[in-house]
Amino acid sequence: MPELPEAENIGRALKRAMCGRSICKVEVFSPMMRTSLLPLADAALEGKTIVDVRRRGRYLVAELDDTRGLLMHFGMSGVVRLEPASVPKRKHEHVFIHLSDGNIFRFECTRRFSLLELHPGCANGSFPAVLDKLGVEPLSEEFNGGVLFAAFRKRSSPVKTALMDNSIVVGIGNIYANETLFICRVAPTRKACDVTRSECDAIAGTAKKVLLRAIECGGTTISDFQNVDGSEGKFVQELQIYGKAGIPCPHCGTPVSSVRLGGRNSFFCPQCQK
Numbered sequence: 001m002p003e004l005p006e007a008e009n010i011g012r013a014l015k016r017a018m019c020g021r022s023i024c025k026v027e028v029f030s031p032m033m034r035t036s037l038l039p040l041a042d043a044a045l046e047g048k049t050i051v052d053v054r055r056r057g058r059y060l061v062a063e064l065d066d067t068r069g070l071l072m073h074f075g076m077s078g079v080v081r082l083e084p085a086s087v088p089k090r091k092h093e094h095v096f097i098h099l100s101d102g103n104i105f106r107f108e109c110t111r112r113f114s115l116l117e118l119h120p121g122c123a124n125g126s127f128p129a130v131l132d133k134l135g136v137e138p139l140s141e142e143f144n145g146g147v148l149f150a151a152f153r154k155r156s157s158p159v160k161t162a163l164m165d166n167s168i169v170v171g172i173g174n175i176y177a178n179e180t181l182f183i184c185r186v187a188p189t190r191k192a193c194d195v196t197r198s199e200c201d202a203i204a205g206t207a208k209k210v211l212l213r214a215i216e217c218g219g220t221t222i223s224d225f226q227n228v229d230g231s232e233g234k235f236v237q238e239l240q241i242y243g244k245a246g247i248p249c250p251h252c253g254t255p256v257s258s259v260r261l262g263g264r265n266s267f268f269c270p271q272c273q274k
């Protein structure tokens, strides 16, 4: 599942490849992904120029020169590519946006949980109103141990579930929450309200480092994630705890445990993480 580092890499690649190009034609091949794709065909996008691509959590917005923006989310298995018309259409490519440089922005999604919608209100770095409810960006200065501590004090849910709650901090997905809590030696099962201020400082600082390193590595490919150029995320080689159930902990050798929390697989060392 594309998480924040994967979305960031897709966004950077789209920015390089799409900014300054205008839209020549939109072809919609399937009526639905998570929401209807049909409005895109009737939105008079022809002639509009893409002026920026930016990220908020796991969402991307491609801003057009008329203040509207294409909002994208990659769901479980969304893949975007920029390829010329000579590349045949794949079975699960649902929409083509033809660009003035001859490339086509293609959105593929086998499980149809992805989103591609047009929204107003995207001028000058703004994000559409539907994203207003999202919590703080983990890579921003506003995200720190104080913010986390204030939010955690009101929660009796497991700390890992709270760390993945998008209304607190947006985009720390399952892989990165597991890695962060392992590095900070905090058990994912602990109640959020029992996590100390100094532990919150460590969690916030570590989450930033883990996400930045994962971005540098091009994200993490577990099953089907691909960057825009088809490359896979290399952070998978640096995972210390995620997916390591039964394997010796890299610090103490105790077999790694796993548990379901908030419906997500959670991995931890019962010796190192308290």
Ligand SMILES: [Zn+2]
Residues within 6 Å of the ligand: 249, 250, 251, 252, 253, 254, 269, 270, 271, 272, 273
């Ligand atoms: Zn250990």
